[in-house]
Amino acid sequence: MSHKPRFSSAIQGQPASFLSLLMHTPKSANAFFELYARFWQQGVVAQEIKEMTRMRNARITDCGY
Amino acid sequence: MSWPIANATYEELLNAQPALAKDFTVFLDAIWNEGLVSQRLLEITRLRIAAIHDCEPEWAERRINEPLDEPALTHLKRGDYSLFSPQEIAVLNIAEKIPFQAHEVTDEETDILKGNLGEPAAISLLTAMSLFDATCRLKGIFETGD
Numbered sequence: 001m002s003h004k005p006r007f008s009s010a011i012q013g014q015p016a017s018f019l020s021l022l023m024h025t026p027k028s029a030n031a032f033f034e035l036y037a038r039f040w041q042q043g044v045v046a047q048e049i050k051e052m053t054r055m056r057n058a059r060i061t062d063c064g065y
Numbered sequence: 066m067s068w069p070i071a072n073a074t075y076e077e078l079l080n081a082q083p084a085l086a087k088d089f090t091v092f093l094d095a096i097w098n099e100g101l102v103s104q105r106l107l108e109i110t111r112l113r114i115a116a117i118h119d120c121e122p123e124w125a126e127r128r129i130n131e132p133l134d135e136p137a138l139t140h141l142k143r144g145d146y147s148l149f150s151p152q153e154i155a156v157l158n159i160a161e162k163i164p165f166q167a168h169e170v171t172d173e174e175t176d177i178l179k180g181n182l183g184e185p186a187a188i189s190l191l192t193a194m195s196l197f198d199a200t201c202r203l204k205g206i207f208e209t210g211d
Contacts, residue, residue, distance in 0.1 A: 006175045007184050024185040026191055028095040035088040043082060064167060 068111040075122070075209045080173045098194045104129040109141060109153060110160040110190065110195045116142045118201035122211050150180045156190065162169070163194045164201070 007018035010023035022029040040050065058061075079086040084139070087144045097107060108129045115123035133141065137148050144161065146154045156179045162170050204211075 006172060007179070007188055008152045010185075021188055022192070025099055025101060025192065027099045028092065028189065030157065031088070031092040031095040032192075034094045035085070038085055038088050 072174050073209060075204060075207055075211050076208060078207050094197065096189070096196055101189040102182070102193065105131070105133075106153065106156055106190060107193055108133065108138070110156060110194050111135075111158055112138070113144070113160045114164060114197045116144070116202055117161070118198075118205065120201040120204055122204050122209075123197075123201050138154065155181055160194055163198050173191055183210070 005021070007024070008015060009016045009020035011020045014020045022032065034039045040047065076086075079089065081082060097104070107128075110126065112124060112133070140146070140148045143158075146157050149157060155174070159170055159174050175187065175191075178190070181187075182190065
């Protein structure tokens with residue numbers, strides 16, 4: 001697995017990060033951010049459960065991010 | 066698995082949270098209509114990922130106006146890329162790994178993708194692959210058959 005960014009930042013002066021890479025595709029990036037924000041801020045599942053599953057999934061998929 | 070809504074479709078289950086479903090649809094539409102990646106490239110990656118997941122509902126769908134012909138579909142389903150262009154093969158080589166071997170995508174493979182498509186299109190396509198993978202997983206859990 002690579003440990004260096006494979007793409008450049010789309011935001012001048014900003015380092016390559018998940019967010020700055022996504023901004024190469026502003027339309028889908030903005031749609032993703034809206035979806036993600038709603039997922040975390042609204043709904044019927046407690047945030048603690050969402051966070052628990054998110055972290056467990058990250059562990060299983062070996063996602064350091 | 067049974068659901069509170071008897072004989073529910075995939076869409077009906079998603080619409081149990083209508084605002085979230087709407088945002089998900091907007092995201093999906095943005096992926097398909099960002100304009101950076103051809104519809105054909107998106108479709109072949111979507112179908113290959115569906116085949117790897119053995120997700121019949123996703124495989125059965127045809128999302129583009131000029132669908133792949135039967136020989137291409139047959140080859141794609143079994144992971145035979147001999148009917149596809151070098152650019153398409155470079156894309157499919159990555160799509161092959163997304164469901165269960167994402168960590169094994171190499172720097173060389175992403176460099177080839179960037180070289181073929183440019184950075185914005187490569188990122189758009191990789192984002193799309195992740196969404197296609199997630200959709201297959203969700204449909205697999207829901208088991209609505211559609």
